[in-house]
Each structure stands twice: as structure tokens, then as C-alpha cells.
Amino acid sequence: MATNHNSGSAWIKKPRNIATILSIIPGLGQFYNRRFLKGISLLIVTVSFLITTWNYIDIGIWGLFTLGTIPRDHHSIQLLIQGLISLIILGFGIAIYLYNLKDARSDAIARENHRSNPTLIQGMAAFYNNGFPYFMILPGLLMLLFIVVVPLMFMLALAFTDYNQYNAPPRHLLSWVGLNNFVDLANVGIWKDTFLSVFTWTVVWTVVATSFQIILGLFLALLVNDKRIKFKRTIRTILILPWAVPAFVSILIFSALFNPTFGAINRDILSQFETMIPWLSDPFWAKVALIMIQTWLGFPFVFALFTGVLQSVPQDMYEAADVDGGSRLQKFRHITLPHVLFATAPLLIMQYAGNFNNFNIIYLFNEGNPAVRGQNAGGTDILISWVYKLTFETNNYNMAAAITIIMGIIISVFAFFQFRKTASFKEEGRY
Structure with a gap:
């Protein structure tokens, strides 16, 4: 018992432990270490932080858990946003408090080792060398938190509430509904059918449209790169022209061209074969039109990308292949394609991710229509355009947020695993 008592007393008497215990009240540990200016500064910062933010954080955390208790007097959305901001402010406060504990303990350890405390000038120099970069990025970090992180947290939170057109504040209060x-989306009839239909089309749209634009861009780049082709600069300029025209202008023009009544495709071209295709009223043909339009809009970027990469393929590799009797197909398969994919794989993956959320073409072409019986999404809606309709047309904010979370997870997982499989990712940092 005496041994335990003595060991406990020794632990308490250590300066590092005394300083840590005193730092429960910010600044006292620094006073113990004779760092009076730092102690006063931390004490003033702590008191100022508590005075200015205590009421805001108190109401915010309460509102985050309850979302209000009195309809019309309490606004659930305002309380939710205040609660999320309170979490961030509280995080800054906790960070300052932890710094106070760590700083006091570090100075006490130096005191145990008989190292003198740095002077004010030395402390300022150390701050400039070690903390100045963090101090300079602080404004950008704050902007990132309140412009990017808070809206994301708000969207995540809405996915677990019952916020829709029939239950909207301030007339009604929101409630946390968990994973309902x-x-x-997985069980209820109209939501399940619509989600499966839209999700399936989103995957098909992403894979087919992106693959077509990549294949077409690669094919044209290989043709233009052929030594027998003349006027290469002129041909490249012409093929890149669709990229120079703003995409929304091209989409609106194509929407008029594919109009089944007065569009030039039906009236001037297909009418010669006594054929009229319902491009805008039939979901299948509308999807075909969208894939063709995206192929047209997307191939110039891929073409320009591949054209530049093909210029860097070492010619001696082709000469060696000719000596070995390699065919054109073998040279393409074993030299050209690996070289091109190694250099462009990350950008090609971003093409797939971009088309997965390509809202512009879906909405500008025909607003995701035509309507489909038994679904609350149009026949050509992808997930992002469906989320737009749920948010701005039917006010189903909770379901829109839930679908957005699913979209984010899908894209993140896809991009993560695809990047890890690319040769350029594996080679990064090796040299």
C-alpha cells in the first residue's frame, strides 16, 4: 500500500502532470511553466470564445438533436444549419483546448530536462517557421468549411429526416427518421421501381456514351497520326471544332434537329426513306439520341488528348516491331494502346465520372422526358436530373438527399478502385 501511495504521489508531483492538470483551465499550465504571456493569451482567447459562442452553440446543439419542439415558433431547417455550424465552431474550440494541454505538457517536459523556456523573440521565430503556413491557409480553410463542408453536411443530414412537400417547416417540424x-428506395413500390429504372439507365448511359466517345476519339487520333495523312493541322482543327462551341448551344441545336415534327433529321433525312422516328416521345429513341449527341460532344477532347500522347510514343519501338515482323494490330495492342492508356487513364476515368453526373445534356435536350407510367422520373432521367426534379419540382428533399449520398458513394468507390488499378497510379512515387 505504501508503495502504491508513493508511486501515486510521484506521478502527481511530476511537472508534466502538474502542468497538464492545471491546463484543465486554459492558461494555468502555462503560468506554472512561467510562460506568462502565452498563458494570458490562452486564457483571454478561451474566455472570449465562451462568451461569444456559448449561447449560439447551446441552441445549435439542442436544435440539432430536437429539430425544434414548437411548430411555427421553431424552424427546423434553421436549427439544423445552426447546429451544423455549431459543431464546426465547437471543433475549433476543442482544437484550441487540446493545443493548450499539449503546449503546457511539452513545456513541462522541457522543464524536467532542464531546458530553458524560449524567449518571446524565439517563440515568435518558432511560430513563423512552423506555424506561419497554417496561419496563412486559415482563411481558405474557413471558406472551405462554410462554403463546401457545411452544405455537404446539411445534405447528409436531410437524408435522415422527413423533409418533403407535405412536411415542411415552419408549419411542421422535421423529425429524424434514421434509414427510413x-x-x-429499396422497398416502397414507386420509389423502388423508379430508382431501379433510373439507376440502370444511368449506368448504361455512363458506360455506353463515354466508351463511344473514347473509342471514336482514339480511332480518329490514330487515323490523323498516320504518316500517310496530309493536312494534319487542318484536319485536327476541324475535328476539335465541336469542342470549341459551348456545349449548351450544341445541345439545344440537337434538340431542335431531333424534334419529330419539324426537326431536320426526320423531315429532311429520314423522310427520304419514308421513316419517322419519335426521338422525343419514345424513351428508347430518346436514349439513343442522347448517346449519339454525347458521343459528338465528347470525342473532341479525347481526340485532342490522344493526339498529343501519340506524338510521344518512341518511334524506335515501332521500328523494332517491324524488324520482328509485327503486324499493325500487334503494334497497336502491345505498343500504342498501353502507352496511351498509361498516360491518359486518370483523365479517362474522370470522363466516366463526369458523364455519370452529366446533368446538362439530359435536362437541356428534353428535360429527362418522356414521362413513364408508374414512375416519378422521366424516361431519360439519370440520377442527377432526377434529384433536381425531386428538389425543385416535387420538393422531396429527403429522398433527393438520400439519392445524392448513394451517387456520391458509387462515384467514390468506382474512382478509387479504378485509379488504383491504373499503371500511372502504381508508378507514382517510384522514381
Whole structure:
């Protein structure tokens, strides 16, 4: 018992432990270490932080858990946003408090080792060398938190509430419903059918449209790169022209061209073969039109990308292949394609991710229509355009947020695993 008592007393008497215990009240540990200016500064910062933010954080955390208790007097959305901001402010406060503990303990350890405390000038010099970069990025970090992180947190939170057109504040208060919105997407009839239909088309649209634009861009780049082709600069300029025209202008023009009544495709071209295709009223043909339009809009970028990469393929590799009797197909398969994919794989993956969320072409072409019986999404809606309709047309904010989370997870997982499989990712940092 005496041994335990003595060891406990020794632990408490150590300067590092005394300083840590005193730092429960910010600044006292620094006073113990004779760092009076730092102690006063931390004490003033702590008191100022508590005075200015205590009421805001108190109401914010309360509102985050309850989302209000009195309809019309309490606004659930305002309380939710205040609660999320309170979490960030509280995080800054906790960071300052932890710094106070760590700083006091570090100075006490130096005191145990009989190292003198740095002077004010030395402390300022150390701050400039070690902390100045963090101090300079602080404004950007704050902007990032309140412009990017808070909206993302708000969207995530909405996915677990019952916020829709029939239950909207301030007339009604919101409630936390857990995973009910995700369960409805998997089980409830209209949500389940619509989600499966839209998700399937989104995957098909992403894979087919992106693959077509990549294949077409690669094919044209290989043709233009052929030594027998003349006027290469002129041909490249012409093929890149669709990229120079703003995409929304091209989409609106194509929407008029594919109009089944007065569009030039039906009236001037297909009418010669006594054929009229319902491009805008039939979901299948509308999807075909969208894939063709995206192929047209997307291939110039891929063409320009591949054209530049093909210029860097070492010619001696082709000469060696000719000596070995390699065919054109073998040279393409074993030299050209690996070289091109190694250099462009990350950008090609971004093409797939971009088309997965390509809202512009879907909405500008025919607003995701035509309507489909038994679904609350159009026949050509992809997930992002469906989310737009749920948000701005039917006010199903909770379901829109739930679908957005699913979209984010899908894209993140796809991009992560695809990047890890690319040769350029594996080679990064090796040299």
C-alpha cells in the first residue's frame, strides 16, 4: 500500500502532470511553466470564445438533436444549419483546448530536462517557421468549411429526416427518421421501381456514351497520326471544332434537329426513306439520341488528348516491331494502346465520372422526358436530373438527399478502385 501511495504521489508531483492538470483551465499550465504571456493569451482567447459562442452553440446543439419542439415558433431547417455550424465552431474550440494541454505538457517536459523556456523573440521565430503556413491557409480553410463542408453536411443530414412537400417547416417540424428514406428506395413500390429504372439507365448511359466517345476519339487520333495523312493541322482543327462551341448551344441545336415534327433529321433525312422516328416521345429513341449527341460532344477532347500522347510514343519501338515482323494490330495492342492508356487513364476515368453526373445534356435536350407510367422520373432521367426534379419540382428533399449520398458513394468507390488499378497510379512515387 505504501508503495502504491508513493508511486501515486510521484506521478502527481511530476511537472508534466502538474502542468497538464492545471491546463484543465486554459492558461494555468502555462503560468506554472512561467510562460506568462502565452498563458494570458490562452486564457483571454478561451474566455472570449465562451462568451461569444456559448449561447449560439447551446441552441445549435439542442436544435440539432430536437429539430425544434414548437411548430411555427421553431424552424427546423434553421436549427439544423445552426447546429451544423455549431459543431464546426465547437471543433475549433476543442482544437484550441487540446493545443493548450499539449503546449503546457511539452513545456513541462522541457522543464524536467532542464531546458530553458524560449524567449518571446524565439517563440515568435518558432511560430513563423512552423506555424506561419497554417496561419496563412486559415482563411481558405474557413471558406472551405462554410462554403463546401457545411452544405455537404446539411445534405447528409436531410437524408435522415422527413423533409418533403407535405412536411415542411415552419408549419411542421422535421423529425429524424434514421434509414427510413433508404429503406423506402429499396422497398416502397414507386420509389423502388423508379430508382431501379433510373439507376440502370444511368449506368448504361455512363458506360455506353463515354466508351463511344473514347473509342471514336482514339480511332480518329490514330487515323490523323498516320504518316500517310496530309493536312494534319487542318484536319485536327476541324475535328476539335465541336469542342470549341459551348456545349449548351450544341445541345439545344440537337434538340431542335431531333424534334419529330419539324426537326431536320426526320423531315429532311429520314423522310427520304419514308421513316419517322419519335426521338422525343419514345424513351428508347430518346436514349439513343442522347448517346449519339454525347458521343459528338465528347470525342473532341479525347481526340485532342490522344493526339498529343501519340506524338510521344518512341518511334524506335515501332521500328523494332517491324524488324520482328509485327503486324499493325500487334503494334497497336502491345505498343500504342498501353502507352496511351498509361498516360491518359486518370483523365479517362474522370470522363466516366463526369458523364455519370452529366446533368446538362439530359435536362437541356428534353428535360429527362418522356414521362413513364408508374414512375416519378422521366424516361431519360439519370440520377442527377432526377434529384433536381425531386428538389425543385416535387420538393422531396429527403429522398433527393438520400439519392445524392448513394451517387456520391458509387462515384467514390468506382474512382478509387479504378485509379488504383491504373499503371500511372502504381508508378507514382517510384522514381
